[in-house]
Amino acid sequence: MKAFSYHRASGLEAARQQAATTDAAILAGGTTLLDLAKCEVARPEQVIDITRLPGLDEITVDAQGLRLGALARMARVAEDAAVRTAFPAVAQALSLSASAQIRNMATIGGNLLQRTRCAYFRDPASFPACNRRTPGSGCAALDGITTNHALLGTSEACIATYPGDLAVALVALDAIIHLGERQVAATDFFLLPGTTPEREFALAPGEIITAVTLPASRAARRSTYLKLRDRASYEFATVSVAAGLELDAECRVATLRVALGGVATIPWRARAVEAALTGREPTPEAVREACLLAMQGATPRPDNRHKLELAPRLVARAIETLLWEERA
Template identity: 55%
Template structure:
C-alpha cells in the first residue's frame, strides 16, 4: 500500500477527515514534514452488519455510522456514542479511524508556546497539568508523568463490547493484524507520548465488533458541562443481557470515558453484577466500585463521585429501573 509506505517515513501524518490533525497543526503541536492523503483509498468506507459481526471501515464517516439503520438496531451504544460526539459538521467530516486516533484536549498539551513542559508532546519535560488547572483531567490510569484524559466517546463503547482494531502497514509486508481495542490504547506510564500500539508505517483499516445480546441492549450516557459539542465530564457505555425471568442479570458490559487516560473497562463491576437482581440498590452498590484506584489531582476530585453515579444512571436507564 503506497500510503503506508509513505507513512513509514519519519514525521509523516495521515490525513482523512483532518478534524484533529489540521487543528493540531494550527496550534503548532503537530509539525509533520509530509502529510499523506488517504481519502481515495478504496473500500475503507464500507459498513457491513452480518449475523455475527459489525465491520466498519476506517474511512467511514462518523455521521454515516451513527445513522446506519443496522448499526442502530444491533448496537445502540455505538450509534449513540457517535451522535453525542462533536458537532454535526465535524461528524460529517471525521472518519472512524481518525476518531480513534484523536489526541487529548489537555490545554497544556495544546499550547506549546505557553507550556513547554508536557511529557506527551515533549518527552521528559514534565507535566504542567499536575499542579495546574486540571478539572478536565483523568482520575484513572494516571501516572506522575501524565494525567491527560482520552477525549473520545466511540472508543469507550468499543471497549465495552470487545471490539477489535484492524491495522495494516508496509513494514509488515502488507499483512493485517488485529488488536483488541482495550489493548490498542496505552496507559501513559513514563511514556505518555506513546498512545497506541500502532507501529511506524501502520494505519487503521477497520474495526470489528462482535454482535451480542449485551450489544443489542446497550446504551451510552454522556454527562457534560453543557448540552452539546462538549467533551464528557464522565460517560458510560453499558449493555445488559437478562435471564429468562427478566429480573436476574446474565451478563453486563460497562466502560467509562471522560475520567481516564484511555477508554476504561470496568470488569470488576461487571463481575459483581452477574447473577444479581436488577434493582436500583444493587446497581448503585456495584457502581460504587467504579472509582476504585482513582487518584484526584485537585480540581478533578468531583469525578470520583460523578463517575459511579453516571454508571448507575446508565444501567438504570437501560434496565428500566426508576
C-alpha cells in the same frame, strides 16, 4: 502551521510506506490533524491523504457483528439504521460527538486516534513541559488546573484525559481494531501513559487502521451511551458511560459491559462493576453498590473530585436505563 507537502495516497500499501517515516502524518477527516498542526503540536513534513482509497468506508452489519471501514464518516455510522439497532451505544456515542459538520468530516479510524484536550498539551509555546509531547520534559498539568484531567490510569508522567466517545463504546463492547492483517483488541489498543505517555496507541510506524469490528451480542444490542457535560451539546464529556446488558432467564445479569469516558487516560473498562453484578439480580441496591466500584483506584485532583461522584451515578443511570428497556 509548518509547511508540508500534500500527497494523495495511491494505495494502502503505498500509504503505509509513506507514513512510516517519522515526519509523515496520515490525513483522514483532518479534524484532529489540522487542529493540532495549527496548535504547533503536530508538525508533519508530509501529509498523506488516504480519504480516496477505495473500499475502506463500508459499514456492514450481519449475524456475526459489525464491521466499520476506517474511512466511514462518523455521521454515516451514527445514522445507519442497522448500527442503531444492533449497536445502539456505538451510534449514540457518535451522535453525541462534536458537531454535525465534524461528524460529516471525521472518520472512524481518525476518531479513535484523537489526542487529549489537555490545555498544557495543546500549548507548546507556553508550556514546554509535556511528557506526552516531548518525552522527559515534565508535566505542566500536575500542578495546574485539572478540572478536565484524568482520575484513572494516570501516572507521574501524565494525567491527560482521553477525550473521545466512540472508543468508550468500542472498549465496552469488545471491539477489535484492524491494522490491515494485524488485529488488536480495543482494550489493548489504547495505552496507559505509565512512563511512556508519548506512546498513546498500539500502532507501529506505518500502521494504518483499516477497520473496526464488533462481535454481535445481546449486550451490544441492549447497549447505550450516556454523556454528561455542562454544555448541552458540542462539548467533550465530563463523564460518559457506555454500557451493554444481557439478562438471563431468571432476570439475573448474564453479561454486563461498562466503560467510562472523560475520567481516564484511556477509554476505561470498568470490570469491577461488571464483576460485581454478573450473576446477580440487578436490584436497585445491587446496582448502586456495584456502581460505586466504577472509580475504584481513582486518584482525584483538587479540581476534578466531582467526577468521583458523578461517574458512579452515570453508570447507574446507564444500567437503570438498560434494565428499564429490557423489562419494557
